[in-house]
Amino acid sequence: MSWYAIGASVTGTSHISTNRVCEDSCWFQTDTLPNGPFLAVFVADGAGSASHGEIGAELAMQAAAEKVAEKTAKGEFGIADELAVECVLAIRMRLESYAAEHSLVMRDLACTFLGVVSLPQASLAMQIGDGGIVLNAGKGLELAIVPMSGEYANMTSFVTDENAVKALQTREYIGQLTEVAVFSDGLQRIALQLATNTPHVPFFSPFFDALRRATPEDEDALHQALNNFLNSERVNSRTDDDKTLVVATFNE
Numbered sequence: 001m002s003w004y005a006i007g008a009s010v011t012g013t014s015h016i017s018t019n020r021v022c023e024d025s026c027w028f029q030t031d032t033l034p035n036g037p038f039l040a041v042f043v044a045d046g047a048g049s050a051s052h053g054e055i056g057a058e059l060a061m062q063a064a065a066e067k068v069a070e071k072t073a074k075g076e077f078g079i080a081d082e083l084a085v086e087c088v089l090a091i092r093m094r095l096e097s098y099a100a101e102h103s104l105v106m107r108d109l110a111c112t113f114l115g116v117v118s119l120p121q122a123s124l125a126m127q128i129g130d131g132g133i134v135l136n137a138g139k140g141l142e143l144a145i146v147p148m149s150g151e152y153a154n155m156t157s158f159v160t161d162e163n164a165v166k167a168l169q170t171r172e173y174i175g176q177l178t179e180v181a182v183f184s185d186g187l188q189r190i191a192l193q194l195a196t197n198t199p200h201v202p203f204f205s206p207f208f209d210a211l212r213r214a215t216p217e218d219e220d221a222l223h224q225a226l227n228n229f230l231n232s233e234r235v236n237s238r239t240d241d242d243k244t245l246v247v248a249t250f251n252e
Contacts, residue, residue, distance in 0.1 A: 001036075001037055001250070001251070001252050002032065002037050002250075002251060003014040003030040003037055003038070003039040003197070003230060003249070003250055003251075004058075004104075004119075004211050004214055004248065004251055005028050005030055005041065005180075005211075005223050005246060005247065005248035005249075006211070006219070006226055006246070006247060006248075007026045007028050007041070007139075007226070007243070007244070007245065007246030007247070008079050008131070008223065008226045008227045008230055008245065008246075009022055009024040009025060009026050009184075009242065009243070009244040010022065010024075010227060010230040010242065010243050010244075011229050011242055012186055012236075012239065012240050012242040012243060013236050013240040014240035014241065015108065015241075017156060021055040022042075022054065022242045023045065023046030023047075023048065023053045023057060023095040023111075023135060023241075023242055024040065024043070024044070024045050024057060024141035024184045024186070024213045024242040024243070024245050025043070025045070025046075025054070025057040025058045025061045025244070025246040026041075026043045026045050026059070026182075026244045027040075027041075027042050027061040027062075027064065027065050028040060028041040028042070028060065028063070028210070028246050028247070028248065029184075029226055031066065031072065031125065033075060033119070034053060034073060034075050035101045035119055035121065036119055036120035036121070037120060037250065038072065038118070038119055039116065039117070039118040039154040039170040039177075039180065039248055040065075040068045040115065040116070040117045040118070041115050041116045041181065041182045041184045041246045041248060042060075042061055042064045042065070042087075042091060042114070042115035042182070043112075043113075043114050043115060043184055043244050043246060044057035044058075044060040044061055044079045044111045044113050044114075044159075045054070045057060045112045045129070045130075045131060045184040045185060045186075045242065045244070046069075046110070046111045046182075047110035047111060047112075048195065048236070049108060049110070050107060050108055050110040050111070051104075051108045052104060052108045052109050052112055052153070053109065053110055053164075053243065055098070055109060056095055056108075056109030056111040056159075056160065057112060057134065058112050059091070059095055059098055059109070059160055059205060060092050060094070060111050060159060062073055062094065063087075063093070063095075064087045064090065064091060064093035064115065066085050066090065067086055067090045068087075070116070075200075079118075079119055079121070079122040079123060079124045079172065080124070080172070081124070081170050081172070083117060083124060083126075083188040084124060084126035084168060084170045084243035085165055085168065087113075087115075087126065088126075088128065088164055088165055088168055089114065089165070089228045091113060091159050092106075092159065092160070092164065095109045095117045095137060095159075095160060099109050101141060106160040107160060108204050109160055110127075110158040110159075110160045110161075110212060111160065112127075112128060112129025112130060112131055112156060112158060112159065112184070112198070112251055113126075113127070113128045113129065113159040114126065114127035114128070114129065114131050114132075114133055114145075114182060115127075115133070115182060116133060116135065116144075116177075116180050116182060117141055117194075118177050118180065120176045121173075121174070121175070121225070122172060122173065122174050122175070123135075123137070123173045123177045124170060124171070124172050124173075125144035125145055125170065125171045125173070126168065126170045127144075127145045127147075127148070127168070127169050127170075127197075128148070128155045128157050128158065128159050128161075128164055128167055128168050128169070128210075129145040129148050129157045129158055130148055130184075130185035130188065131149070131161070131182070131184045131185045131188070131244075132147055132177075132181075132182070132183055132185075132187075132188060132191060133145055133149060133180075133181070133182050133187060134174070134182075134183075134191070134192075134199045134204060135173070135177050135179060135180045136177060136178045137173045137175065138175065138176075138177075138178070140201075141179065141199040141204060142198070142199065142218070143170055143192065143197050143199055145169045146197050147188060148167070148169070149186065156185070166180065171208070172242050177250060178249065178250045179204075179208050179247075179248070179249055180247070180249075181207070181245065181247045181248075181251070182245075183206055183243075183244055183245045183246070184242065184243060184244040185241065186239050186243040187214060187235075187239065187243050187245060188243050189238060189245075190205045190238055190239065191203045191204070191245075195203060204247070207226075207238070207245075207247040208249050210222060210225075211216060211247060211248070211251075212249050212251060213228055213229075217234070217240060226245065226247075230245060231237075
């Protein structure tokens with residue numbers, strides 16, 4: 001029994017046309033801990049209005065990954081809201097340090113932050129900002145947390161906001177998850193039924209089906225297929241934003 005995961009971040013067509021880099025970043029890990037198979041997935045999306053949003057997103061992933069490594073090194077740890085708060089505080093400390101060293105302010109590094117940490121006994125979804133977390137906790141695919149939007153279009157919350165910990169949304173699930181997908185807001189209109197805040201199941205099913213059939217030898221091909229999909233005309237005709245998608249299945 002183990003988790004199998006793939007993920008990718010690709011540059012949106014609007015960024016390519018203006019010679020901007022991809023401002024999304026993602027990180028994921030599968031492992032086996034003393035208390036069972038383990039999955040961690042994080043995604044960050046640098047704010048388009050931030051001068052160094054892509055750096056903020058990358059630093060957020062580094063800080064969250066280091067926090068997870070610190071926890072897993074102890075062998076066992078609990079799944080609770082405190083874990084999400086610790087991740088957010090670690091990210092903020094990393095961004096504050098970088099801003100001070102480079103004569104920036106936190107707003108220059110603004111990014112969203114969302115992810116899932118999963119063990120057989122329990123799982124935790126966490127989110128600040130837009131983007132989405134879709135998972136299967138035994139009742140079919142569901143949207144874990146409604147993406148945050150502001151008063152106006154293209155407004156959301158960021159991990160760099162002063163009230164980030166207060167804005168942080170979490171949801172705990174008891175028992176084993178079987179499917180997880182985490183994505184940036186560039187895919188929201190394709191991956192979600194926005195009117196009902198529910199997953200568009202046909203979007204996700206091919207990914208989960210492929211991962212359940214996969215062998216370790218398929219990993220490179222699956223990563224390439226995911227990149228090709230995110231860069232495809234089918235996707236680019238519906239969104240010009242950067243796109244990140246991490247998908248994982250629990251295979252018994």
